[in-house]
Each structure stands twice: as C-alpha cells, then as structure tokens.
Amino acid sequence: MTIVEPTPEMIAHAGDLLIDGGVVVIPTETVYGLACNAMDEDAVRRVFEIKGRPAENPLIVHLSEAEQMEDVAVDIPDLAWKLAARYWPGPLTMVLRRGPEVPKVTTGGLETVAVRVPAHVVAREIIEAAGCPIAAPSANVFMGLSPTNAFDLDPEILVDVDLVVDGGPCEYGLESTVIDLTEETPRILRPGAVSRGEIQSLIGRPLGHMPPEEVRKSPGMYRRHYAPSSPVRLVDRGLQADEVGLTFGAAQSELQVKMPKDARAYGAVLYSALKQLDLRKPKAILVEEPPEGAEWEAVWDRLRKASANLL
Ligand code: TXA
Ligand code: MG
Numbered sequence: 001m002t003i004v005e006p007t008p009e010m011i012a013h014a015g016d017l018l019i020d021g022g023v024v025v026i027p028t029e030t031v032y033g034l035a036c037n038a039m040d041e042d043a044v045r046r047v048f049e050i051k052g053r054p055a056e057n058p059l060i061v062h063l064s065e066a067e068q069m070e071d072v073a074v075d076i077p078d079l080a081w082k083l084a085a086r087y088w089p090g091p092l093t094m095v096l097r098r099g100p101e102v103p104k105v106t107t108g109g110l111e112t113v114a115v116r117v118p119a120h121v122v123a124r125e126i127i128e129a130a131g132c133p134i135a136a137p138s139a140n141v142f143m144g145l146s147p148t149n150a151f152d153l154d155p156e157i158l159v160d161v162d163l164v165v166d167g168g169p170c171e172y173g174l175e176s177t178v179i180d181l182t183e184e185t186p187r188i189l190r191p192g193a194v195s196r197g198e199i200q201s202l203i204g205r206p207l208g209h210m211p212p213e214e215v216r217k218s219p220g221m222y223r224r225h226y227a228p229s230s231p232v233r234l235v236d237r238g239l240q241a242d243e244v245g246l247t248f249g250a251a252q253s254e255l256q257v258k259m260p261k262d263a264r265a266y267g268a269v270l271y272s273a274l275k276q277l278d279l280r281k282p283k284a285i286l287v288e289e290p291p292e293g294a295e296w297e298a299v300w301d302r303l304r305k306a307s308a309n310l311l
Contacts, residue, residue, distance in 0.1 A: 002163060002164065003150055003164040003165075003166050004163065004164070004165055004166065005165075005166060006027075006122040006125070006165050006166070006167055010163075010165060011122070011125045011126055011129050011165070012129050013163065014026070014126045014129065014130070014163055014165055015126055015128075015129025015130040015131070016129075017162050017163055018035060018036060018037050018043075018126070018129075018130040018132070018134065019037060019130050019131065019132060021036070021037065021040050021042055021043040021046075022036070022043070022162040022163070023035065023036050023043065023046055023047055023050060023160070023161045023162055024036075024126070024161065024162055024163045024164070024165065025139045025150075025153065025157070025161050025163070025164040025165065026122065026123050026126050026134075026136065026165050026167070027120050027122050027123060027150075027165060027166070027167025027168065027170065028062075028118040028119075028120045028123045028136070028167075028170065029090070029091060029118060029119045029120045029123075029170060029171045029172055030091045030118075030170060030171075030172045030173070030174060030175050030176050030192070030193065031138045031139070031140075031146035031147060031148050031170055031172075031173070031174070031175055031271070032138070032139040032146070032147045032148070032149075032150070032152075032153065032170065033062070033123070033134075033136030033137065033138060033139055034047050034050060034051060034136055034137055034138070034139040034157065034161070035062070035126070035134045035135070035136040036134070036135055036136070037130065037132050037133075037134065037135070038059070038061045038062075038072070038102065038103075038106050038132065038133040038134055038135035039101060039102065039103065039106075039132055039133060040103075041103045041105050041106075044059065044103065044105045044106050044135055045105060047059070047135065047137065048105075050157060050160040050161065051137060051140070051141060051142050051157075052141055052142045053137065053142045054142070055105070055108065055109070056108045056109055057108050058106070058107045058108035058109075058110055058112075058113075058114060059106050059107070059108075059114070059135040059136065059137050060093050060114045060115070060116055060135070060136060060137065060176070060178075061102065061106065061113055061114065061115050061116075061133045061134070061135055062115075062116060062117070062118055062123065062127055062133065062134040062135070062136050063115055063116070063117050063127065063133055063134075064117065064124055064127040064128045065117060066081070066084040066085070066088050066117060068117075068133065069084070069096065069115055070099075071099065071101065071133065072098070072099045072101070072102050072113055072115060072133050073096035073097055073098065073099050073113055073115060074096075074097050074098070074099050074100075075096075075097045076096055076097075077096075077181055079181055079186065079203060080094050080096060080181055082202070082203070083179070083181075083199070083202070083203075084117070086202055087194055088116070088117040088119075089117045089118055089119035089124060090116075090117070090118075090119045090193075090194065091116075091118075091119070091172055091175075091176040091177060091192055091193035091194055092116060092176055092177050092179065092192075092193075092194045093114050093115065093116040093176045093177065093178045093179070093190075093192075094114070094115055094116070094178075094179055094181050095112050095113070095114045095178065095179065095180040095181060095182055095189065096112060096113055096114075096115060096181055096182065097111065097112060097113070097182055098110065098111050098112055098113040099113065102133075106135050112180075112182050114178060115133075116176055119171075120167055120170075120171075122165060122167040123167070126165065138175060139153060139157055140154060140157070141154050141156055141157065143222070143224065143225055143226075143227060144226075144227065144228070145226055145227070145228055145271045145274055145275050145278075145306075146175060146226065146271055147271070147275075148169060148170040148173045148268075148271050148272050149168075149169050149170070149272055150164060150166035150167075150168075152271070152272055152275050169268075169272075170268070171268065172192075172193040172264070172267060172268060173267050173268035173269060173270060173271060173272070174192055174193060174267040174268075174270065174271075174298050174299070174302060175190065175192055176190075176192045176193065176194075177190065177191060177192030177193060177194040177195075177199075177298070178190040178192065179199065179207070180210075183208075185205075185207070185208040186199075186203070186207055186208065187207060187208035187209065187210055188207055188208075188209070188210070189210055190301070191297040191298040191301045192298050193264075193267070193298065195294060195295060195297065195298075196294070196297060197294050222305075223305065223308045224305060224306075224308040224309070225305040225306075225308075226271070226302045226305045226306050227305065227306045227307075227308075228274045228275065228277070228278035228285060228306065229278055229281075230277070230278050230281060230282050230283070230284060230285050231283075231284050231285070231307075232274070232284070232285045232286075232287060232303070232306045232307040233284050233285070233286050233287070233307060234286075234287050234289050234303060234304075234307050235286050235287065235288060235289065236288075236289045237288065238288060239252070239256055239286055239288060241253065243255075243256070243286050244256065244277055244280070244282040244283075244284065244285055244286065245257075245277065245284075245285050245286030245287055245288070246259050246270075246273055246274070246277075246285070246286075246287045246288060247259065247288045248261060248288055248290075249288075255277065255280060255282065257269075257273040257276065257277065259273065259288075259290075263290070263293070263295040263296045263298075263299055264295070266290060266296075266299055267298060267299050267302075270299065270302065270303075274306065287303055287306075287307070289303075290303070
C-alpha cells in the first residue's frame with residue numbers, strides 16, 4: 001500500500017485500480033472511504049472483508065453527478081431530484097429502490113440502494129476517472145472510529161488496500177445524513193451534516209424517525225458504533241485535572257482536548273480527538289456533554305453510539 005498526494009497522475013491511477021477491481025482509500029468531505037467499483041461483486045466482497053463488516057450491512061454508492069442515479073436506482077421520486085438539486089454534491093445520502101444492475105452484495109441483500117454525490121473534489125475526480133459508481137463505506141474497521149485524516153487510518157486497513165489517496169483533513173468529520181425515500185414518509189436513518197430541520201423546511205413537512213425495532217431497514221444502525229477501544233463515558237460536568245477526555249473548558253493536561261462550542265466545528269474534530277486520546281490507552285475517555293440544540297443531533301448520535309455498552 002502507498003499513500004499518495006492527489007496529483008492528476010495519481011487520480012488517474014486510482015481510477016484504473018478501481019475499474020480493475022481494486023480497493024482504494026479516498027478522501028470525502030465527511031470521512032475517508034474504502035472505495036471499490038459498486039458493480040463488481042468481487043471487489044465489494046473484498047471491501048466487506050477488509051473492514052470485517054457483516055454482509056447484511058449495505059454500502060453507500062457514490063456517484064459523480066445526480067443523473068447517475070438512473071444507473072443504480074428505479075422509481076426515483078421527485079423528492080430525490082429536489083434534494084439532489086439542493087444538497088449535491090454534499091453530505092446527504094438517499095435510500096432509493098435498487099436498480100437491477102447493482103449487485104445485491106453491495107446493498108447487503110436489500111431491494112434498496114443508498115446513493116450520494118460527494119463534494120470533495122478529489123473524491124469526485126476519482127469517481128469520474130473510474131467511470132463507474134463507487135461503493136465506499138467509511139475506511140475504518142467495523143464499529144471503530146471513521147478516519148477523518150489519512151494519518152488516522154488503522155494499520156489493519158492500510159495493509160489490505162491497493163492505494164491511499166491523501167486529501168487532507170475532512171471538512172465535516174462526521175458521516176453523511178442518511179434519508180430513506182422508499183416509504184410514504186421520508187425518514188432520517190442516520191443524522192449527519194445536513195440537519196433534519198433544514199430538510200424539513202425544504203420539503204415542507206416533518207420527517208419520520210426510525211423506530212428502534214426496525215433493524216433490517218438500516219442494518220448499520222447498531223447501538224454501539226463509531227467507538228474507540230477505550231470505553232467512552234458522557235458526563236454532565238467539566239473534567240477534573242487527572243481525567244482523560246473531551247472538554248469545553250481549558251485542557252488541563254495533554255490527556256484532555258478542548259472542544260469547539262460550535263456544533264459543526266465540534267463534529268469536524270470529534271473522531272480525531274477521540275482517536276488521539278485512545279492511542280494513550282486510558283481506562284476511560286470522559287466526554288463533557290454538549291448542548292441539546294437541534295444542530296447537535298449528529299454529534300449526540302455519535303457520542304451515544306461511542307458510549308453504548310457492548311452488552
Ligand atoms: O459520509 C459517508 O456517508 C461516508 C463517506 C465515505 O461517504 N460513508 C459511510 O458509509 O459512512 P458507511 O458504510 O460507513 O455507512 C453507511 C450507512 C450505514 O448506516 C448503512 O446501514 C446505511 O448507510 N445504508 C446503506 N445502504 C442502505 C440501504 N439500502 N438502506 C438503509 N440504510 C442503508
Ligand atoms: Mg461507517
């Protein structure tokens with residue numbers, strides 16, 4: 001495996017590798033992705049293997065432009081075109097009815113397919129160079145923290161991939177918002193950079209929530225996820241000097257990280273801050289609870305999942 005800068009030669013090389021069935025780590029504006037040709041069953045199987053991800057957990061298919069939805073989905077509702085026009089390229093993933101050409105391994109056996117057009121210029125250039133839809137889960141080992149920097153990539157991932165394209169730190173740092181458009185009422189399956197409130201005001205009606213028992217609909221919604229190896233605990237107070245964790249106050253040691261008070265800025269550094277502390281193998285990482293406001297929904301979702309018990 002080699003880590004390369006996104007020069008025009010390397011982007012062309014990444015495209016060639018992808019079309020030949022390779023697996024390439026690519027930067028996106030949310031998190032780094034473990035990319036392969038979404039239409040190539042063997043390549044998709046390799047991605048599942050590298051991540052150690054259960055086969056029923058579907059991948060997001062990345063496109064270079066909205067029109068490509070027609071290559072991978074059927075019965076596309078008007079709302080999908082409306083959302084695409086407003087948010088693409090960008091951190092919104094839409095679940096649609098799967099087109100017949102998309103292998104079922106890619107969609108975890110589902111009759112639906114998740115699609116998005118990423119905004120990161122390097123991601124888009126690589127997808128264009130490959131000339132095919134690109135399946136890309138976050139480039140972490142299953143259940144771990146998604147990498148938001150090339151240097152946060154796990155060694156287990158690095159040894160198994162054909163190429164890593166370094167696109168610098170990710171702008172958002174949290175995964176895309178996933179919205180399901182296959183039912184009567186559109187629903188958010190995973191909160192993310194595009195907020196529920198924004199989408200609701202664009203479409204002029206409330207969005208549904210996912211009932212917790214509906215595991216099959218979004219198999220990626222495990223209770224524990226996005227977690228470092230040290231246990232994470234949420235606390236509704238500031239940190240003491242000898243505690244390890246994330247705080248809104250001043251850091252009192254190198255085992256504390258002062259977090260931004262703005263939700264978007266917080267999300268952008270959350271995973272790398274947890275990763276940095278996790279490397280010191282503390283007994284626990286304490287996280288001072290963020291505010292409750294709507295703009296913190298995605299951050300709260302990730303913190304709850306990072307702090308959920310395995311049992
Ligand atoms: O920001 C992102 O979305 C990043 C970058 C690389 O684009 N990708 C990402 O992929 O987070 P992944 O595989 O780590 O998460 C995809 C999520 C999972 O929760 C999965 O269950 C859900 O999307 N998903 C994918 N296809 C689905 C489908 N057909 N129906 C319901 N949920 C789906
Ligand atoms: Mg993931």
